[in-house]
């Protein structure tokens with residue numbers, strides 16, 4: 001395990017916890033967790049985050065509960081894409097830092113959302129445009145699908161931006177939180193699809209692999225079972241890092257906490 005790294009989502013998480021008067025109790029909050037990746041020690045993914053080579057940046061607009069949830073996948077983007085910015089959404093106030101970012105000529109911002117929700121004035125894109133001197137900044141609404149639709153509708157600062165619409169060919173691989181809309185991808189899958197649309201297949205593949213091992217590690221954490229070292233995504237990431245998995249001895253699963261939950265305190 002390592003100390004929490006200060007990427008954009010962890011910063012928001014820390015700020016939200018400091019501002020909160022009641023501690024957020026995620027399901028399984030009695031569990032012992034690595035402070036950085038929020039997984040059980042035997043499933044810790046620290047050291048498995050690939051640093052993606054991409055010219056794409058991400059701007060996560062998060063519902064205020066998302067940074068606190070161990071199931072949140074927006075943080076997988078912040079862990080792997082150096083230029084990831086994250087803001088908590090508010091209907092009434094917009095962070096000036098967010099408006100400055102959107103006005104920065106170094107970035108070409110666009111919001112990732114289904115085309116059917118775009119207004120008639122909004123340009124709809126199906127590929128990530130390549131503009132000399134400007135890097136694509138992909139705005140992703142990190143929330144449940146119901147919350148994301150509300151956020152999209154009630155954010156006037158999004159109205160003037162182009163909409164990048166994805167057509168996912170595969171159903172969500174995400175087994176942690178089922179969506180009412182089967183084709184609705186989780187946040188990190190959206191990011192991987194966008195990187196692929198920008199023509200960066202290797203980076204997209206690595207992020208997809210990291211998501212696969214996160215899903216496995218999350219379930220291993222929750223169910224107190226060993227992680228699957230034979231998972232093809234883990235094998236590919238191991239070879240990316242030049243690691244030999246045949247030498248790896250699995251970390252033992254920790255015993256369950258005391259019945260009164262005292263281990264959590």
Ligand SMILES: [Zn+2]
Pocket residue numbers: 001002034035036037038039044045046
């Ligand atoms: Zn960890």
